[in-house]
Amino acid sequence: MSKLKISVVLLFCLFACKPRNKQKNSKFTVVTTTTMITDLLQNIGGEAIEVKGIMGPGVDPHLYKASEGDVAKLTQADLIVYNGLHLEGKLVDVFEKMNQIGRETVALGGLLTEKQIINSEAFVSAHDPHIWFSIDNWKKITKELIVFLSKLNPQNKAVYQKNGAKYIEHLNALQQEVKTKVEELPKENRILVTAHDAFSYFGKEFNFEVLGLQGLSTTTEAGVRDVQRLSNLIIQREIKAIFVESSVPQRTVKALQASVESKGKEVKIGGELFSDALGNTNEETGNYIGMFRYNVNTIVNALK
Incomplete structure (x- = not known):
């Protein structure tokens, strides 16, 4: 067994059996991986949810390994949102363990169709994981997350729908702005x-x-x-x-x-x-x- 797998098992054993100490009136808690995903959930959830990102600015998700604090956050989450497509390649074992103990997880790559994902035999998942660099993809993911969150946390459905619709408007404006800027370049x-x-x-x-x-x-x-x-x-x-x-x-x-x-x-x-x-x-x-x-x-x- 590799050192990475041993560390994951040890951390899992430390936290998996601990009860989730959720207060009766506490917010719906979402734990995210990359900073792009953290920002997206904050825009959709607003004040209705508590978003805890495990990666900070400038962090390379390809190389990131879970710390003891990360595992603690993940085991206490109502929802875990990650990129998938093996972007967070060193966290695969951790996500599998979270599924085993019944934590709700969603991989954003799984919200896209095959046509929306670029294939690449040069990468471990045979797909390019950098899906956020398509604004069309980011809009589709936003729409899918609104539906997903609304089903999982229906009391905040109106918040997700309102915030999500507003964010998609901002993404539409960004897309047009980028097209205009790119036209300056031969x-x-x-x-x-x-x-x-x-x-x-x-x-x-x-x-x-x-x-x-x-x-x-x-x-x-x-x-x-x-x-x-x-x-x-x-x-x-x-x-x-x-x-x-x-x-x-x-x-x-x-x-x-x-x-x-x-x-x-x-x-x-x-x-x-x-x-x-x-x-x-x-x-x-x-x-x-x-x-x-x-x-x-x-x-x-x-x-x-």
């Missing part, structure tokens, strides 16, 4: 080179060619051949900028930049994008809409 310049392959949904929805130095998961490492291949392509296609990510070490992208420079050409670091996690809660990038707007402005302005 089609031949719409080539997005990033640290890892997190932006394929964005590329599909807004007509960008997306090239990641690492694969779909940050658990993979970019090799010398990857750097050489991509640096040659940058030179051939005359790509103006490449991008680092807030939740991924910058060394691979800087190595790519150095490789281009070693061949007598230049490519700039166009800025830092937010991929697998939001920014700090007190900043523009601390919510999904602000993060998406910031990313698009950064990309378009750097590639003009």
Whole structure:
């Protein structure tokens, strides 16, 4: 048995048999994984629910391992919401244990149809897990969560429906704003080179060619051949900028930049994008809409 599985079993034994100390008038409690999901549940639930996110700003969900405190939160939750599609690959055993003790869980990837998910044989689940980078997907997930929450916690149904409808209006406005911004960029310049392959949904929805130095998961490492291949392509296609990510070490992208420079050409670091996690809660990038707007402005302005 691996060290990870042993730790999960030990933590499970510590908390699984403890009673949930829910006060009679306490709020419906939802525990979430990524910051994007935390933000989504806060928008739908508002004051009607208590949302507890286990991952903070800048945290890489591909590498995240459950702490003792996380397991305590999960075992006390009324609902656990996670991305699924193996984004939180090191938490799979934990979610299975939560199901075994009767905790209600929902994976957002399971709320989408096969047509809405990008297939990838290069990832463990054979699907690209970065589903939030499609605004269409995020709207569909919002609608499905409204229904799910309303059935699970019917006394707050009106709140979920009202808040959810308002949030979808905001997502519609964001989608139009992004389309308008992208139109500033000539089609031949719409080539997005990033640290890892997190932006394929964005590329599909807004007509960008997306090239990641690492694969779909940050658990993979970019090799010398990857750097050489991509640096040659940058030179051939005359790509103006490449991008680092807030939740991924910058060394691979800087190595790519150095490789281009070693061949007598230049490519700039166009800025830092937010991929697998939001920014700090007190900043523009601390919510999904602000993060998406910031990313698009950064990309378009750097590639003009």
